[in-house]
Amino acid sequence: MDDLFGWKGDKDPGRRAKRRGMKRVARNSGPWWELAMAAVNRIEEGWVGLGEDVRHRLLPIVGKPHSQNVWGALISHCKRKNLFVNPGPWGQPKDVESHARPTQYLRRTAVRG
16 A cells, blocks of 8 residues: 555565564564463453553563564554554653654454464
């Protein structure tokens, strides 16, 4: 599908590098990834929050990952698998780790991953 700039899929070198990096960080997370996915599956359908809210819910259950980058990889993976969808509104994270950049809210779907 074309985006605003006419790129299709991963033909853009920057997007391709981003996708490779996310796959690498997920692959290197060991058993943490499976624990995190199981915890995401326990989030109730209809829940709405930011990516940092997902992190806050999962941290007590799965602990800190080997790299902070794995959180973004996890959210991206869950969105690709339709576990989370973007309902539309944007919010501003409060955590320092989130760098206060505006981000779309996530809504948990009935899909299990």
